[in-house]
Amino acid sequence: MDSDVETVRRTAALARLEITDEEAERLGPQFARILAAFRVLASLDVEGAEAMTHASGEESVLRADEERPSLPVDAALSNAPRRVDDFYGVPKTIGGDG
Amino acid sequence: MSADAATLAAAVARGERGARSVVAEALERIEAGDDAVRAFYRVDRDAALARAEALDARVAAGEDVGPLAGVPVALKGNMCLEGSEAHCGSRVLAGYRPPYTATFVRRLLDAGAVVVGMTNMDEFAMGSSGENSAYGVARNPWDPERTPGGSSAGSAAAVAAGFVPLALGSDTGGSVRQPASFCGISGFKPTYGRVSRYGLIAYGSSLDQVAPLARSVRDLELLFEAISGRDPLDSTCIDDDPVRPLEGEGLAGKRVGVPREYLSDDLDAGVRARVDAALETLGQLGAEVVPVSLPHTEHAVPAYYVVATAEASSNLARYDGVRYGLRAPGDGSLQGMIAATRDAGFGDEVKRRILLGTYVLSSGYYDAWYGRAQRVRGLIARDFARAFEEVDFVAGPTSPTPAFRLGELIEDPVAMYLSDVLTVPVSLAGLPAVSVPCGTTDVALPVGLQLVGRRLADAELLAAARTYQEATEHHLARPQGVPA
Amino acid sequence: MSAWETIIGLEVHCQLKTRTKLFCGCRNEFGAPPNSHTCPVCTGQPGALPVLNEEALALALRAAVALGCDVAPRSKFDRKNYFYCDLPKGYQVSQYDEPYCTGGGIDVGEGRFVRLTRIHLEEDAGKAIHDRGDSTLVDLNRAGVPLIESVTEADMRSADEAYAYLTAIKEIFRFAGVSDCDMEKGSLRCDVNVSVHREGEPWGTKVELKNLNSFRNVRDAIEHEVERQIDVIESGGEVVQETRLFDAERGTTRTMRSKEDEHDYRYFPEPDLPPVYVDAETVAAIRASLPELPAARRARYVAELGLSEYDAGVLTSALDVADFFEVTASACGDPKAAANWVANDLMAALGEADASGSAPRDLGTLRVRPEGLAELIGLVAKGTLNVAAARKCLRAMLETGKDAATLVSEMGLEQVSDTGEVERWVRDALAGQEKAVADIKAGNTKAIGAIIGPVMKASGGRANPGLVRETVLRLVAEEH
Structure with a gap:
């Protein structure tokens, strides 16, 4: 198995992208080309460079613990692909975050 | 629209012209021309006319209806207006009607603007040509065989085609500046945090900015003032008042730095010639044009694509078929449904970017890719900070080429990414930048001059761009068939 | 063969007692009709953004100060990415490598101290209901409720110690006003890491236990899991690193997922939220505003006020009880009498008032205030009332809200010494x-x-x- 295709498969599973064999074969080489083009990052000396994780100000932003109106339940569920009573309905699943 | 937004709004406010007639004219132009341009995926004719009539009634009653009174505006398909389908060019959001209105859209409405419709875009703003859309590809009014640029393809095309005087786009890595450049109009990406992102459907959260498009810088200023300013619903929004335009001249005595890295040999000759001429004009207008260096420019594209796709991989995780949008049944299990929905809902480019973003965050690759890209981002921001110790503005081309042909780059993602080389460094640094027309090439394609300002110096930057624009006539050029 | 030793660490999630959710203005309320407290933010609508609730941060900081943690001057939020139907955004906003506090710990008695590794602030997920009809149903009222997750070092050595730790953290958080810590309502949840090894040998492979719905469950699950692991090893097997679910009815655990299925959560800094900065003055102000905590009060009641360990325990079961007692004691000048009245008569009255059997009702809802109780105690001390009449009087006070003197004359309760x-x-x-x-x-x-x-x-x-x-x-x- 081609390792780029394998990388694409593994990453796709993590991203919950159900890709077909055909897609994996197509995306694998593209993915490899993109990573190759970006390898220039690896050659740069980043020692002492500060990571920039946020683009705006450096102070806490807080809101008061005050209630704001919630959506009416019909509005909240208005786009739901499947509504069961006042719930979102999804395929039966057991518990857990798996 | 022949008149600019400022003129229209003033006429409506004084009762010299009805908002209804202004809006009706825009709707007629769209109806007549959009089959060819395909700027809009949705035109809200009845709602727009009803709103215009209501504005006219208020004007007649002596009310001040705001600085954008009766001005028709187009919204990009990633902007939330309650009840108005915002599908982001994606199948996964087909039929999605937001249950709320974005802060900046609310402000537009409060300023008296009339939303006439929603525009086509690259899916989730991922693209530089508008071709990555599940709902049709917008055309460049200057040449229908060419792209209007992307991802704010429809918004730029709608202004260039004269359908509307104003449109909103969003700019993550150049998605407003590059289409403005390709379409011969003006586009402005504010300092990150100047405009609330609440209600802008996210692509790369630390980079996204709502960005105005217009035919003139003056109109950009008008629109920017209406939508900017603090918003308690967006923690990354800067705690400051709306940005008022600076009156008067903005170039005399300023220093303008031209990064030598931006004038590489890869630059299209026609672009180079127009930009050189524009730089000369800046000098004639009293600016001192000097060379500067932004040494990490070549690292900007990879750093940008790593950061933006990492954020996107997470931002797009919510499209799981549970609460809104598409649901594909899959194998009948929950996780099978989620995977099938995402497979059916996302196009190729979005999948590529989700894969890339997932990969650079995954265990074992984080430090080498995402962690490193964040540091490179810091270096790029530092490059700009150092340049801005010497100069007031940085200038150069917005894009290395004029509008390319539809289909030309779509099969080559890497080449498409590299075409963003002049816009993404600014995005990474969170700085304000504007693209203004600076002429056309030999084959009559517009070229854009990009001016970059210091963080928070949005008003100064726009004043400088306006000074250049009012001394030249490039922004008055129109594609064939579009009235001046 | 040397004896077996057990190593236990706990991860405890507590919902914070805020009015609204962590990142939006929807009400933080248990038991509301499904999906009635949701908005664009907590349902993960495209384009919606989070803004941090200052009260959630303040309560989280109270918890940290109460447990003696070091508060970080700067912390940040991260996204924890995974897919599940109760997680609206496809990621949970949590804190990964820069939590808002580290260190601290809890004395669990008998000279044992359980160290905390860290506490972090995060949002709760919604609720998926699996036992109704042929669909799983999703209710997002809980999505976005503020949680603090406290993680201990592997410092506990028995199920009883884990139980004592939980009891103590619950008491402290209730005293500090941080959380109700009610496991039945899910405002306290606990995961356990447990391993066994023979004394003098390296620690064994740890197993994570989930689905623990009461403190008793925690104790039973640990005891069962320890036996299971010892059995596995003694019969020549190896303990596998995995997550196991506790089945309370059977009192056993079963595999939920193995290490190979562990998630790669792809944590990265949350770009929608700026970092959080907390200065030393804020921490000092919180420290000053914290009430004296239960362990300290118990010790003081016994040593300084001469109360029995038992009474001291009853009186420190809740902050309002302890405070009621202290005001009464100082007003009447007789701590032992005050202790008797509060611990016996008043707590009994509270029990009657609250037949539902859930968390004790607030003493503040009673019609007798500490000053009134002190007056009654004074009347007994002076000989105006005997104890039986005083009890009668207290009942009337609780019913009518009138003061003791008034009721004594109205009801003719005065003691006859003629x-x-x-x-x-x-x-x-x-x-x-x-x-x-x-x-x-x-x-x-x-x-x-x-x-x-x-x-x-x-x-x-x-x-x-x-x-x-x-x-x-x-x-x-x-x-x-």
Whole structure:
């Protein structure tokens, strides 16, 4: 198995992208080309460079613990692909975050 | 629209012209021309006319209806207006009607603007040509065989085609500046945090900015003032008042730095010639044009694509078929449904970017890719900070080429990414930048001059761009068939 | 072979007692109709953005200060990415490598101290309901409720110690006003890491236990899991690193997922939220505003006020009880009497008022205030009321909200210490009680009860019991 295709498969599973064999074969080489083009990052000396994780100000932003109106339940569920009573309905699943 | 937004709004406010007639004219132009341009995926004719009539009634009653009174505006398909389908060019959001209105859209409405419709875009703003859309590809009014640029393809095309005087786009890595450049109009990406992102459907959260498009810088200023300013619903929004335009001249005595890295040999000759001429004009207008260096420019594209796709991989995780949008049944299990929905809902480019973003965050690759890209981002921001110790503005081309042909780059993602080389460094640094027309090439394609300002110096930057624009006539050029 | 040793670490999630959710203005309320407290933010609508609730941060900081943690001057939020139907955004906003506090710990008694690794602030997920019909149903009312997750070092050595830790953290968080810590309502949830090894050998492979719905479950699950691991090893097997679910009905655990299925959460800094900065003054102000915590109070009640360990324990079961007691004690000047009244009579009254059996109702809802109780205790001390009448009076106070003095006169509860009147009641009671009289005379003082009872009854409970006793003895002696 081609390792780029394998990388694409593994990453796709993590991203919950159900890709077909055909897609994996197509995306694998593209993915490899993109990573190759970006390898220039690896050659740069980043020692002492500060990571920039946020683009705006450096102070806490807080809101008061005050209630704001919630959506009416019909509005909240208005786009739901499947509504069961006042719930979102999804395929039966057991518990857990798996 | 022949008149600019400022003129229209003033006429409506004084009762010299009805908002209804202004809006009706825009709707007629769209109806007549959009089959060819395909700027809009949705035109809200009845709602727009009803709103215009209501504005006219208020004007007649002596009310001040705001600085954008009766001005028709187009919204990009990633902007939330309650009840108005915002599908982001994606199948996964087909039929999605937001249950709320974005802060900046609310402000537009409060300023008296009339939303006439929603525009086509690259899916989730991922693209530089508008071709990555599940709902049709917008055309460049200057040449229908060419792209209007992307991802704010429809918004730029709608202004260039004269359908509307104003449109909103969003700019993550150049998605407003590059289409403005390709379409011969003006586009402005504010300092990150100047405009609330609440209600802008996210692509790369630390980079996204709502960005105005217009035919003139003056109109950009008008629109920017209406939508900017603090918003308690967006923690990354800067705690400051709306940005008022600076009156008067903005170039005399300023220093303008031209990064030598931006004038590489890869630059299209026609672009180079127009930009050189524009730089000369800046000098004639009293600016001192000097060379500067932004040494990490070549690292900007990879750093940008790593950061933006990492954020996107997470931002797009919510499209799981549970609460809104598409649901594909899959194998009948929950996780099978989620995977099938995402497979059916996302196009190729979005999948590529989700894969890339997932990969650079995954265990074992984080430090080498995402962690490193964040540091490179810091270096790029530092490059700009150092340049801005010497100069007031940085200038150069917005894009290395004029509008390319539809289909030309779509099969080559890497080449498409590299075409963003002049816009993404600014995005990474969170700085304000504007693209203004600076002429056309030999084959009559517009070229854009990009001016970059210091963080928070949005008003100064726009004043400088306006000074250049009012001394030249490039922004008055129109594609064939579009009235001046 | 040397003995087995057990190593336990806990991860405890507590919901914070805020009015609204962590990142939006929807109400933080348990038990509301499904999907009635949701908005664009907590349902993960495209384009919606989070803004941090300052009260959630303040309560999280209270928890940190109460547990002696070091508060970070700067912390940040991260996204924890995974897919599940109750997680609206496809990621949970949490804190990964820069939590808002580290260190600290809890004394669990008998000289044992459990160290905390860290506490971090994060949002809760919604609720997926699996037992209704042929679909799983999703309710997002809980999505975005603020949580703090406290993670201990692997410092516990027995199920009882884990139990003691949980009891202590619950007490502290309740005292500090941070969380209700009610496992039944899910406002406290606990995951356990447990491993076994033979003394002197390296630690064993740890197993994570989930689905623990009460403190008892935690203790039972650990005990069962320890036995299971020992069995596995003793029968020549190896403990596998995995997550196991506890089945409370069977008292056993079963595999939920193995290490190979562990998630790659792809944590990265949350770009929608700026970092959080907390200065030293804020921490100092929180420290100053914290009430004295239960362990310290218990020790003080025993050492300084002379209370029994038992009474001290009852009085520190909740902050409002302890505070009620302290105000009463200082107002009446008799801590032991105050302790008796609060720990027995008032707590009993509270029990009656709250037949639902859920978390104790607030003493603040009673119609008697500490000053009023102190006045009542004073009346007993002065001899105005005997204890039985005082109890009657307290019940009336609870019902009517009137003060003790008013009720004493309205109800005629005042103790009768008039010698003549008492003597008349005693003479009536002695009549025809030859056997009792003989017994008393013979020195059997227990027989005196047969006389005192009718006297108290005849007096409507008002006779001074001491005087009655004295009078009985005098009259019996006088008769011969």
